[in-house]
Amino acid sequence: TGATFHLHRDDLLVLQDVPERARLWLDSEVDPIDEPDAYLEHGQIIQVGKQELEVRHTPGHAPGHVIFIYHAGAMVFGGDTLFQNSIGRYDLPGADGPTLLKSIREQLFTLPDDYVVYPGHGGATTIGDEKETNPFVGRHAVGIE
Incomplete structure (x- = not known):
């Protein structure tokens, strides 16, 4: 989207689990999410x-x-x-x-x-x-x- 992505450091592990969770819950593949542009x-x-x-x-x-x-x-x-x-x-x-x-x-x-x-x-x-x-x-x- 071009939007900057911000995240609190304590949620970084949740972010890393997104592809696996999508596969299990949605029966769908998603690309890994990029690292945040900045941490809140x-x-x-x-x-x-x-x-x-x-x-x-x-x-x-x-x-x-x-x-x-x-x-x-x-x-x-x-x-x-x-x-x-x-x-x-x-x-x-x-x-x-x-x-x-x-x-x-x-x-x-x-x-x-x-x-x-x-x-x-x-x-x-x-x-x-x-x-x-x-x-x-x-x-x-x-x-x-």
């Missing part, structure tokens, strides 16, 4: 057009999971970390529930309450709403099993 680092600022996004490492759903924060617009592109009244899956290979909760508390819940989270699935929410109502990590959380 926690705290890094990346340019998207004229805008700046902060990268935060949020392991738990996947070892190298990251979120992108657009501070100028009070927005978080949260991937599969935090959802409206839910959290990302932690039953996948390399995933870990307690690590996911720690990532949410330390990397998302430290943001201002009015920041809007756009998750990888479902509707948008705010940091403040999730602090208050999220059943896994909110104020009245029952936790995870």
